[in-house]
Amino acid sequence: MGCSPNLPKTTMVKSDFGYNSKIEGEVIVTRADAVVNWVRSNSVWPMPMGLACCAIELMAAGGSRFDISRFGMEVMRFSPRQADCMIVAGTVTYKMAEVVRRIYDQMAEPKWVVAMGACASTGGMYRSYATLQGVDNIVPVDIYISGCPPRPEALLDGMMLLQEKIRQEGGSLRRTFRGRTVETKIVS
Amino acid sequence: MDAAALTSRFPATQDLAGKDMPTYRVAGTDLLAVVSALRGEQGFDLLADLCGLELQGRPVRFGVVIHLLSTTHKEYVRLHVDAVNDRVPSVSSLHPGANWHEREAFDMFGITFTGHPDPRRILMWEAYPYHPLRKDFPLAGIEVPLPAADVAEVTGQTVEPAPMMGGPFVSHGGHFSEGEPSALDQSWNEQKPKA
Ligand code: SF4
Numbered sequence: 001m002g003c004s005p006n007l008p009k010t011t012m013v014k015s016d017f018g019y020n021s022k023i024e025g026e027v028i029v030t031r032a033d034a035v036v037n038w039v040r041s042n043s044v045w046p047m048p049m050g051l052a053c054c055a056i057e058l059m060a061a062g063g064s065r066f067d068i069s070r071f072g073m074e075v076m077r078f079s080p081r082q083a084d085c086m087i088v089a090g091t092v093t094y095k096m097a098e099v100v101r102r103i104y105d106q107m108a109e110p111k112w113v114v115a116m117g118a119c120a121s122t123g124g125m126y127r128s129y130a131t132l133q134g135v136d137n138i139v140p141v142d143i144y145i146s147g148c149p150p151r152p153e154a155l156l157d158g159m160m161l162l163q164e165k166i167r168q169e170g171g172s173l174r175r176t177f178r179g180r181t182v183e184t185k186i187v188s
Numbered sequence: 189m190d191a192a193a194l195t196s197r198f199p200a201t202q203d204l205a206g207k208d209m210p211t212y213r214v215a216g217t218d219l220l221a222v223v224s225a226l227r228g229e230q231g232f233d234l235l236a237d238l239c240g241l242e243l244q245g246r247p248v249r250f251g252v253v254i255h256l257l258s259t260t261h262k263e264y265v266r267l268h269v270d271a272v273n274d275r276v277p278s279v280s281s282l283h284p285g286a287n288w289h290e291r292e293a294f295d296m297f298g299i300t301f302t303g304h305p306d307p308r309r310i311l312m313w314e315a316y317p318y319h320p321l322r323k324d325f326p327l328a329g330i331e332v333p334l335p336a337a338d339v340a341e342v343t344g345q346t347v348e349p350a351p352m353m354g355g356p357f358v359s360h361g362g363h364f365s366e367g368e369p370s371a372l373d374q375s376w377n378e379q380k381p382k383a
Contacts, residue, residue: 094347095313098336101343127350129320129329130312138343 033169040084040110041166042072044159047083047107049100051090054117054149058089061152071159080106085162086139087155091119092132104139112166114158115141118148189263190230198222209255209264216276219269223256223279232256232265235283240271240293242323250299252276254286271299278304296321328352 050058061068068074077083080103092100104113115135118124121144123133135141142165145158189210195201200215201222214222226232237255248270256265269276278301280286290301291310298319301307308314313335318325328349334340 095311095335097334097345098339101336101339123350127352128327129318129325129347129350131350132345133348133350137345138339 034167037167037169041163043075044071044073044085044112044162044166045075045077045083046073047080047086047103048076048078049086049088049090049103051088051092051096052119054089054119057149057152057155058087058116061155066152066156068156068159071156071163073159080104081108083107084110085112085114087114087116088120088135088139088141089116089149091124091126092135092138093130094132095130097132097135097138100135101138110169112142112162113139114143114145114162116145116155116158117150118146121146124148189258189261189265193229194222194225197225204268206266209266211266211268213268213270216269216272219267219277220279220282222267223254223282226256226265227282231258231260234259235279235285235289236264238279238286238289238293240297240299240321242297242321244323248272250274250297252293252299254279274298275300275302277302280304295319298322 048055048058060066062074062076073085080086084107086100086104086107088100104111113135115121119126119131120135121141123131125148127133132138136144143158143162145154147154150158191203191210194212195203198214198218198221200218202213204211204213212222223232234257235254236257237253239253241251241253242249243251250271252269252271254267254269256267257263258265276299278286278290280290280301281303287304287306288310290304291306291308293299294301294304294307295309295311296319309316312320315335317332318330320329326349328351329347331349332347334343334345334347340346
């Protein structure tokens with residue numbers, strides 16, 4: 001969309017919003033989804049679910065050296081009502097799993113989940129009676145980031161992948177989890 | 189540390205000849221009086237640690253170890269107490285700092301501290317049916333429902349035994365340098381399908 005079909009392939013602009021004003025005039029033609037996704041992807045408000053050591057790297061990513069605000073994500077919200085993306089940074093115990101799920105349920109759609117580090121992705125080195133073996137057992141995860149802990153660069157890379165994913169999304173908010181549509185229940 | 193005063197006053201007390209600090213085995217019935225005497229008369233005013241332990245091959249399965257520190261004389265004393273019938277008197281009336289330590293020992297070993305002001309679990313959730321640091325409890329865990337029934341219903345998740353994937357790593361006896369710790373269980377193929 002937005003690109004005229006008689007432009008040669010090599011000069012076609014990758015972005016959905018590239019246009020050539022000489023050909024198309026001062027008009028941008030696009031889909032509403034693309035505009036909405038563009039807005040969403042550049043203002044992801046993370047919910048920092050810092051549960052263990054990975055949260056330190058999450059903090060570093062927010063600091064001036066790595067500066068997550070370059071991607072429009074510096075607005076860490078500790079209230080799930082105001083957040084779009086839960087970054088699960090750390091070891092999720094079975095006792096905490098309930099809290100993680102409730103906070104996820106309280107976030108408004110659309111919402112995304114990033115499993116940061118080995119623990120959040122798979123349980124990591126904690127093969128024990130107390131640790132949930134991957135946060136994807138209780139919430140749908142969009143991006144997994146490897147590392148113990150992942151460096152802030154890895155987190156930023158994961159968040160850029162998430163932006164990419166958001167830009168590809170269709171208009172539907174339906175999400176599937178374990179083969180069925182997730183019903184978002186608000187539990188107070 | 190006046191050892192004679194302790195052993196003469198509490199004849200059931202047994203000197204265990206500790207190598208790093210004076211160590212005594214104290215009868216559970218004497219425990220409060222001993223701790224109180226050590227605090228009042230010998231200046232052991234700080235409870236540095238209290239932990240449960242399970243010793244296999246002894247008539248009483250569980251015990252409690254208490255480390256007391258004297259901040260005036262700069263010395264420690266260690267007390268062993270056998271948990272007869274899994275019960276030990278709580279010392280948190282004398283040392284309030286023992287409160288959470290005793291809750292942890294209860295949570296992990298199931299030792300009941302009689303007279304404890306708040307005898308709840310501290311690490312696992314209240315409805316958890318096991319005491320995970322007991323020797324007969326597998327590291328991977330035993331399947332039980334999640335603590336929150338509504339979350340369990342939405343996610344279909346339970347507290348399930350962790351895949352041990354080549355672990356746990358254990359040493360095979362002998363001196364540390366004689367063998368690398370290695371895995372007992374080689375279940376590398378364990379896989380759980382994720383939808
Ligand atoms: S993945 Fe490593 S750094 Fe991150 S929470 Fe787990 S143990 Fe800590």
